[in-house]
Amino acid sequence: MSRVTNINKGWKFVLKECERESLIVSEMKEIKLPHTWNGIDGQDGGNDYYRGVGWYVKELEIEENHHGRIFLDFQGVNSVCDVYLNGQHMGKHEGGYSGFRYDITDYVSSDNILEVAVDNSHIEDVYPLFADFTFYGGIYRDVNIIYTDDIHFDLLDLASSGIYVSQKNITNEKAEVNILAKVVNSGNPSEVGCQISWVDENGGIILTDEQIKTIEKQGEFSFDIEIHNPNLWNGIENPYLYNVIVTLATGNEEIDRKEIPTGLRYFKFDEQEGFFLNGRHMKLRGVSRHQDRESVGNALTEEHQIEDMELIKEVGANSIRLAHYQHNQFFYDLCDKAGMVVWAEIPYISKTSDIDNTASNAIIQMRELIRQNYNHASILMWGVQNEIGIMEEKKSLEQIVREIHDVAKEEDTTRVTTQAQVMMTPEDDPSHYVTDIMAWNKYYGWYVDEVEDFEIFINSFRSKNPNRAFGISEYGAEGILSWHTDNPKVKDYSEEYHALYHEKALKIFNKYDFVWGTYVWNMFDFGSDMRDEGGVKGRNNKGLVTFDRTTRKDAFYWYQSMWSKKPMIHINSKRFVERHTDNIEVKVYSNQDNVTLMNNGNPIELLKKDGTIFLFRVDLTEGDNEIVAVAGDLKDSIIFKKVAEKNMKYVLPEEETKKGIMVNNDENVKNWFSMDLDETIEDFEFKKGYYSIKDKISAILENEEGESVLRKYLCSMLEHEMFNMIKGMPLSSVFSLQKDMFPKLLQLNVNKELSKIKKDVI
Structure with a gap:
């Protein structure tokens, strides 16, 4: 019988960074x-x-x-890994988020030394190459020994x-399933x-089947079965899981066994009406999750992952985008049990390799x-991809997407492919039609x-792509817990x-059933060591919950009020304690x-009720x-x-508001006007x-005179840690991203000087 022994x-x-032989244990x-x-x-x-x-x-x-046989089982090592047993090289794995195994049977002895070299440096043909999150190095998931017959x-x-359980044809009345071993x-x-x-949830056996074959080196068993009147896996309302038990035996001795929790469901993404699960319309109320x-x-420990799932359930989400890589098997199990509809993806993000435009490593990871x-x-x-169009590519976006989509369909015809397009991709780009949905x-x-421009975009894209x-x-x-205001505005x-922001966005999304789902970025704050925004270094602060999972931001409760059936009440701005106005x-x-x-x-008299939002005007008295x-x-209370005067500890210092992904500091902005x-x-x-x-x-930089113009006016931008994220964009698009950083007068001067430079004719 197969047995698993954890060796953490x-x-x-x-x-x-050394040769294996020079290690001193x-x-x-x-x-x-x-x-x-x-x-x-990394944070x-x-x-x-x-x-x-x-x-x-x-x-x-x-x-x-x-x-x-004896196998080494690694569940996640970031990102390139060389494994040695007793001095013998077992193999190299390239990719930091998927599992891998080696058969070590012929290399074990009475005394065994396992050595693992892990490298998280930039390797140009191993994905991800560039992204807005930290690429943590290490053996960060379980390692096991697996013993088999x-x-x-x-x-x-x-x-x-x-073992592959394929759901061929599922209805409310009958489920046709293939089991391949x-x-x-x-x-x-x-x-x-x-x-x-x-087997049903109570342990009752619904059906059994058996086949006998002579196996020489390798073989397959394939079973086609029917389940009548199935209990369907119905999302968070009823995430019903059967148990598929598959065993191998020689003679009367069982030699291997697998138990596969299986939820039967059917679904559809309709171009006009959105998403349907088991024949019922369902708006996918999604959050995205980074695992750190x-x-x-x-x-992460299992306790960490359970806590994440409990918070996602608490906010009332019914779907999770597991960004931007393969997550832990344990967390996918939690999703099955919780009824979460999952978008799973590979770390093919932002950039294609400069030395391998076939994206072969992305294909392997898929x-x-x-x-x-x-x-x-x-x-x-x-x-299949996230924001690949953000950088200039040797191939068209359509070709890139098609290649990985085809691989996904080769591996699995029972699910749909999707992609996340970067915001500046043209609305009529043909790549939108390569994946099943987008x-x-x-x-x-x-x-x-x-x-409010979400509404304009949705209607515009819809009109062009009906x-x-x-x-x-x-x-x-x-959203950073330190900063508070009575008059909120963008970039404060x-x-x-x-x-x-989230109030306005969700109200717009809820108007359109044909928008099959939406995913908050992000459920949790996460590490991105290149960031320095809002007075916080090394972190993306867009989460509904803080990085340490201890604090739910006000926006968390907004979604809970809209999504959760559990009765709730929450007063906003509790961290904005000291107030200097009369009301x-x-x-x-x-x-x-x-x-x-x-x-x-x-x-206090109710001022206004807007759905789940209740507004009151409160006159303050001195003190508490x-x-x-x-x-x-x-x-809630x-x-x-x-207080007598405004407490400036709640206000982000002005020099910090000038920081962002495009500009390093306020001094650079002043320098523009000293020109x-x-x-x-x-x-x-x-x-x-x-x-x-x-x-x-990128095209302007290829011209020596063009580079001089950019360095004259935008040197700080070119030297910023996150410049690679934008260099494939038109300069005008970058200007539109941070209008306060790039005043029109500056833009006019840059354009005037560029317009004097003639392009090479090829």
């Missing part, structure tokens, strides 16, 4: 897995976290007298279970029996993602324009604007019909003002303090055959 304890570790520190070396420096800003080689060494105890389910089928025999040819049992957390990086997660009922979508990363109201099913894969704004980084507007979120508010025991909100048995700018330019001139701000930055 008893490792030695050192950060050192006595000088290495003791650690246990999961482990990352970037839990601190403190500066884009200077250690990216290089770390060595892990372990004395490996192997069961004596085991007759069969000579005859066993294939564990080297890209580290899958070797891949079997390997490393011994003599043998007659092998394979039995399947379909404060001081821990991506070395195959790994699908085979390792094929049996998860929660997964309905395979994501979605947009749009940040109206944060990086560009106003939140038969295209699409969703919103990312939207969000930074306040918790109040963060909440107001304030108090906002309460509640999914109850009525809310009453009192200040120091005195009732105890505000109590009540809805039935629900109660806070004390606001009336001798020509104020007589009346309008932009775009001459055929000459450069302009409409050209991509």
Whole structure:
């Protein structure tokens, strides 16, 4: 029988770029897995976290007298990994988020030394190459030893279970299912029996089937079965899971067994009406999740992952985009059990390799993602790319998307493919039609324009693409708990604007059923060591919950009021305690019909009710003002303090507001105006055959004179850590992203100088 032994304890570790032979184990520190070396420096800003080689060494105890095969099972190592056992190279794995295995049977001895070299440095043909999150190095998921008989389910089928449960035709009345079991025999040819049992949640056996074959080196068993009147996996309302038990036997002895939790469901993405699960319309109320957390990086325990799921359930979401890579198998299991509709994707993000434009590593990671997660009922979508169009590519976006889409369809015809288009991709780009469905990363109201422009975009894209099913894969704004205001506005980084942004966006999305789903970016704040925004270094602060998972921001409660059936009430701006005005507007979120508010025991008249938003105008008295909100048995309270003067600790310093992904500091902005700018330019001139701000930055930089112009006016932008994210964009698009950073006078001068440079004619 197969047995799994966890070997997370008893490792030695050192950060050192060296040959294996030069390792001195006595000088290495003791650690246990999961482990990352970037839990601190990958989150403190500066884009200077250690990216290089770390060595892990372990004395490996192997069961004596085991007759069969022995495998090493790695569930996640970031990002390139070389494994040695007793000095023998077992193999190299390239890709930091999928599992991999090695058969070590022929290399074990009485004393075994396992050595693992892990490298998270930039490697130009291993994805991801560039992204707005930290690439934590280390063996950050479990490592196991798996013992099997000579005859066993294939564990080297890209580290899958070797068993694939395919839902061929599912209805409310009948489920047609195929179960494929891949079997390997490393011994003599043998007659092998394979039995399947379909078991309900109470342990009752619904049906069984068995086949017997002679297996020489490898073989397959395929079962076509029917389940009548199935209990369907119905999302968060009823995530019903059957148990498919698959066993192998020789003679009367069972030699291998797998149990596959299986939820039966059918679904459709309709171009006109949106998403349907089991024949019922369902708006996918989604959040996106990065797997890391404060001081821990991506070395999560099961308790961490359970806490994440509980928070996602609490907010009332019914769908999760697991960005931007394969997540832990344990978390996919949690999604199955919770009824979450899942978008799973590979780390093919932002940029294609400069040395391999076939994206071969992305294709391998797609195959790994699908085979390792094929049996998860929660997964309905395979994501093939995220924002690849943000940088200039040698291939067209359409060609890139098609190649990976075709691989996904080769691996799995039972689910749909999707993609997340970057916000500046043209609305008529043919790549939109390559995947089965598609979605947009749009940040109206944060990086560009106003939140209300979501409505303009949705109607515009719809008019140009009337038969295209699409969703919103990312939207969000930074919300930092330190900053507060009575008058929230874009780029003030306040918790109040963060909440107001999400109020406006969700109300717009809810108008359109054909928008099949929306995904908040992000459920949790996450590490991005290159960032320095809003007075916080090394972090993306768009989460509904803080990086350490201890604090739910006000926007969390907005979604809860709209999405959750559990009665709730919440007073906003509780961290904005000291108030200097005579009266304030108090906002309460509640999914109850009525809310009453009192200040120091005195009732306050309701000013306005807008769905789940209750607004009150409260006159403040000197000192403490105890505000109590009540809805039935629900109660929430806070004390606001009336003070004489505005407390500036709640206001982001002006120099910090000038920071962002495009400009380093306020001094750079001032330098623009100290230049001798020509104020007589009346309008932009775009001459055929000459450069302009409409050209991509990368194209302008290829011209020596063009580079000089950009360095003259925009040197700080060119030297910014996140410049690679924008250099494939037209310069005019970058200007529109941060209008306050690039005044029109500056734009006119840049364009005027570019318009003097003639393009080379090829």
